[in-house]
Amino acid sequence: QRHLLENCHFLLGRETPIYILQHLILSFGGSYTLQDDLLDDDTKQMSVVTHICMDRPVPQAQMDKSKEYVVPQYIADSCNNLFLLPTKPYAPGKVRFPTHPPALILNAPFSLPPLT
Numbered sequence: 001q002r003h004l005l006e007n008c009h010f011l012l013g014r015e016t017p018i019y020i021l022q023h024l025i026l027s028f029g030g031s032y033t034l035q036d037d038l039l040d041d042d043t044k045q046m047s048v049v050t051h052i053c054m055d056r057p058v059p060q061a062q063m064d065k066s067k068e069y070v071v072p073q074y075i076a077d078s079c080n081n082l083f084l085l086p087t088k089p090y091a092p093g094k095v096r097f098p099t100h101p102p103a104l105i106l107n108a109p110f111s112l113p114p115l116t
Helices: 018-027 043-048 072-081
Strands: 009-012 031-034 051-053 068-070
Touching: 009 018, 018 031, 018 072, 051 072, 068 072
Parallel strands: 009 031, 009 051, 051 068
Antiparallel strands: none
């Protein structure tokens, strides 16, 4: 479990929630680079990156075919499930279902406690 992300090196985009992602990635054995820390043509640093984490969609022509493009939710969901999920449903720009409490997913009766 602590080694879930050990073979993953994430490039975290500027628009991602960096602090929580750093914590999750390091807690599960992964590594990361911040987009702001890259030099303009840093091919050595980019050669170790396996996943590019960003919220904005990327045109197909600009995508590096050797990298997996994911949204931040991919990291959280993989850590919660304790295994690496498929990356295709988590590609930037894909329509995803929002995260709901299990009671809503199972169509179980659900009510909120009254506010006092």
